[in-house]
Amino acid sequence: MNAIIPQAWLQERLQQPGIVIVDCRFQLGKPESGHTEYQESHIPGAVYLDLEKDLSAPVGEHGGRHPLPDIVDLSVTFSRAGIGNESIVVAYDDQGGAMASRLWWLLTYLGHEKVYVLDEGFTAWKQAGLPVTEEQTEVVPARFIATVQHSMLAEVYDVRDTLGTDRAVLIDSREAARYRGEVEPIDRVAGHIPGAVNRFWKDALDARGAWKPAVEQAARFDGIPQDAEIIVYCGSGVTATPNVLALREAGFTSVKLYAGSWSDWISYEGNPVAVGEEEERKG
Template identity: 70%
Template sequence: MKNIVPVKWLLARLYEPDIVIVDCRFQLGKPESGRAAYEEAHIPGAVYLDLEKDLSAPIGEHGGRHPLQDLATLAARFGQAGISNESRVVAYDDQGGAMASRLWWLLRYLGHTNVFVLDAGFSAWRDVGCPVSSEQKVIIPARFLASVQHNMLIEMDEVRESLGTGRFVLLDSREAPRYRGEAEPIDKVAGHIPGARNLFWAEGRRADGTWKDANEQGERFAGLGLKQDDELVVYCGSGVTATPNVLALEEAGFTRVKLYAGSWSDWISYAGNAVATGEE
């Protein structure tokens, strides 16, 4: 798995100078809990980046619940966290990889490919007796130069214009009841973008919390009839839990994958956008 690293891999490289470990723990609805968990115990040397304060822009009229941060601001924040263009970055969370995958995607979007997600997250690290610490690392700022990969992102207008044309395959990463419009605990409107297929992001993990391998991920996507030359657009509620599906698609060998970062919460912020319910 080229994007996922096991606990033993990180343990063996814990103090190598080019490794930057980033704690991304965050709970929706409890925005302070992630930092509190980090301050209580984290992987030694890890820095903390907050989903809403560091990895998202402030909420506006459009852009969804976790808008993309201004790219210059984001690059500067990575540098402040000690991430340079030469760093090997390992991200972890305790939310099934969703928050860590957001950081993975953002760094890749800014041209930094040497970034990984820790398999099964912080609990797996601690449960096998690996060291933890409450000490906060003295961060030496680094120079991070962005090289934006525009082909990784798609905007709302292009999604809307593509509806009914077959240009893209749309993948909705939310749980099935939200996709079908039967339940909507977060956003103001229930349903999905017309034509989208549903593939819940958490099904990319096994029962023990580890990520499925490339073959297993490939079986997930084959079950939806996806082909590796398809051009895919992945979305979720706010652009966060779509990123584990983007990562899983890359693991399975898909190369034409775009993220609709604003996702459903951005889509419904435009009054004229169509909404579908039920199965497609």
């Protein structure tokens, strides 16, 4: 089963035991807005997890703007949200799947095999006339035990080791102007990691905001061998996760997230920075 599920799939299973629906709505710069929107209206049965309070660790000197949480802390968060190892988890947001993909990646990284992202998000669900509610969900805690999938994560030293080599393909998931270093509205340094190619994460979606099918996802990464080691990053490790998901859907077999991403990379004095376009190597 694909990781992207249609509205009809969830609609048919809203009352099914063992399903945990997670509202991941969050707006950068408006950190309280997601929870406020959840309180006003959400999919029946959904619990809310906050990008910065629940799905990230506190910001430090390194680790980027949304550092990975401690594994024990994250396991406790999932348990308190009612997510057990056998739960079927469906995540949604209203940000094109970026925040929901963060939850998808975190759960998959901790060994959970049944986690999905709702196609098109909450607004499309509501506009389709599907059920919503303001009633708060009574959560029954579960037991979540992590089995860390270390092969899914790249650290800063892994990225350094690839520079100037053919060991891995680096994919920058930010908008093209940020990748080229022409603008930088968030981080203190503009540019990209040398050698990285640009694949804007929103190109995973079609004109109406639905996820493109696997064959179209594969076309976005044309020229990259499906067995190549790929390291994906963005500004802080959040909007890279839709690209990780898209690569997985397209059949790529060795995809890692550089969780700290650009904001972590520039926190180390001496890490090189590139601007402009890169000449892409074809596999």
